[in-house]
Amino acid sequence: MSKTCKKVYTCFCTDIIHDGHLNIIKEAQKYGEVIVGALGDKASIRYNKFPTIPIEDRVKLYRTIPGVSQVVVQEDMHYDDIITLVQPDYVIHGDNWKTGPESTIREHLLELLRVHGGELIEVPYTYNEKVKKMDAVMREKLAMPEYRRKRLRQLIHMCPVVKAIEAHSGLTGLIAEKTVVENNGKLDQFDAMWVSSLCDSTAKGKPDIELVDMTSRFRTIDDIMEVTTKPIIFDGDTGGLAEHFVYTVRSLERMGVSAVIIEDKTGLKKNSLFGTEVQQTQDTIENFSAKIAAGKAAQLTDDFMIIARIESLILERGMQDALERAAAFVKAGADGIMIHSRKKDPEEILSFCDAFRKKDAKTPLVVVPTSFNTVTEEELAAHGVNIVIYANQLTRSAFPAMQQTAVDILKNHRAKEVDDRLMAIKDIITLIDEI
Ligand code: SPV
Numbered sequence: 395m396s397k398t399c400k401k402v403y404t405c406f407c408t409d410i411i412h413d414g415h416l417n418i419i420k421e422a423q424k425y426g427e428v429i430v431g432a433l434g435d436k437a438s439i440r441y442n443k444f445p446t447i448p449i450e451d452r453v454k455l456y457r458t459i460p461g462v463s464q465v466v467v468q469e470d471m472h473y474d475d476i477i478t479l480v481q482p483d484y485v486i487h488g489d490n491w492k493t494g495p496e497s498t499i500r501e502h503l504l505e506l507l508r509v510h511g512g513e514l515i516e517v518p519y520t521y522n523e524k525v526k527k528m529d530a531v532m533r534e535k536l537a538m539p540e541y542r543r544k545r546l547r548q549l550i551h552m553c554p555v556v557k558a559i560e561a562h563s564g565l566t567g568l569i570a571e572k573t574v575v576e577n578n579g580k581l582d583q584f585d586a587m588w589v590s591s592l593c594d595s596t597a598k599g600k601p602d603i604e605l606v607d608m609t610s611r612f613r614t615i616d617d618i619m620e621v622t623t624k625p626i627i628f629d630g631d632t633g634g635l636a637e638h639f640v641y642t643v644r645s646l647e648r649m650g651v652s653a654v655i656i657e658d659k660t661g662l663k664k665n666s667l668f669g670t671e672v673q674q675t676q677d678t679i680e681n682f683s684a685k686i687a688a689g690k691a692a693q694l695t696d697d698f699m700i701i702a703r704i705e706s707l708i709l710e711r712g713m714q715d716a717l718e719r720a721a722a723f724v725k726a727g728a729d730g731i732m733i734h735s736r737k738k739d740p741e742e743i744l745s746f747c748d749a750f751r752k753k754d755a756k757t758p759l760v761v762v763p764t765s766f767n768t769v770t771e772e773e774l775a776a777h778g779v780n781i782v783i784y785a786n787q788l789t790r791s792a793f794p795a796m797q798q799t800a801v802d803i804l805k806n807h808r809a810k811e812v813d814d815r816l817m818a819i820k821d822i823i824t825l826i827d828e829i
């Protein structure tokens with residue numbers, strides 16, 4: 395790299411190059427030699443830009459852009475390491491990051507440039523019809539079954555802990571897809587969606603007893619898939635008869651669902667959070683293992699996961715039983731284990747995870763911290779948990795708000811009193827993007 399020429403750095407987080415990127419390079423060239431950073435996989439997923447091509451291919455792609463002299467990999471979403479490595483005179487970026495959660499990255503960069511020297515150049519963000527179309531093409535690619543299905547397995551390898559939130563409609567799917575926050579100076583968001591039997595049934599005004607049939611459950615998945623790209627974990631309840639479960643596996647795989655979780659109960663299923671207050675029957679290890687094995691035999695791709703959910707702690711059958719079942723279900727072919735508890739104290743879950751991990755370092759572990767909600771994702775990850783599912787919080791937050799509004803309108807014979815706490819009409823009519 396020439397010592398006399400000024401260095402201009404820009405970071406890309408994209409699998410395709412469009413006019414917006416070319417414009418940034420064109421502007422950058424006016425200031426000196428252009429170095430492009432390829433944002434690494436882990437940081438890219440925090441931007442909701444899940445990579446569809448490997449980092450090596452992104453580096454190669456950026457090298458082909460006319461005017462780019464060098465491509466480096468930027469692992470972190472912050473620029474600290476890159477400033478030390480590249481020592482740019484200028485950093486160039488689209489001006490679209492001045493507001494919203496990304497502004498925290500910008501603030502941090504400005505601070506770095508104050509300390510190390512260097513200037514930030516911001517160019518107007520290009521958003522023409524062609525760019526809009528290419529963005530849509532990228533989103534559609536991510537939504538395709540072959541990309542979406544494998545994404546959960548990829549995330550398990552990429553993230554210390556995969557965070558899934560419940561979705562039961564297009565709208566809740568959009569919340570899971572689009573909610574991004576700034577957290578300790580970094581961007582954060584959910585990685586996946588959980589199509590909960592409790593919330594799917596509740597949204598339809600039905601009890602969570604496997605009453606809502608598979609056709610209807612698949613319709614919910616379809617509504618969510620139409621407007622999202624993130625991977626889906628399906629709550630398959632007991633999985634039904636093994637002879638039926640094999641068809642469910644095929645259908646879910648074909649749709650692009652990443653995983654099904656089935657619980658080791660039989661007969662009339664009731665929600666686990668009832669625990670022993672209602673009659674619930676746990677399946678035998680033999681029967682449930684046979685169901686898992688049948689599902690695995692029916693599966694056609696390597697991407698799909700069948701996760702076995704163990705109800706021993708819920709049904710107060712003890713830790714030993716839970717551990718014995720976990721080992722048996724893994725042996726039968728389960729791609730993961732979900733352990734459930736309705737104790738407020740996370741101790742029971744953490745002991746299971748520790749004991750399981752002593753014997754099995756690899757099989758992904760899933761937990762649903764509804765009752766034991768004081769435990770953090772970091773603590774769970776430290777005990778070997780791979781997927782954390784927030785199974786019902788969206789439904790439980792929406793329902794009381796809607797109910798209170800209904801009560802207040804009835805009491806006041808008008809809607810004025812509730813208006814302050816409602817979303818503005820302008821916001822609701824523009825909430826959903828049109829094509
Ligand atoms: C669901 O969300 O439907 C579940 C999790 O199965 S739980 O309600 O905790 O059983």
Ligand code: MG
Binds near residue numbers: 590591592602629631
């Ligand atoms: Mg359920």
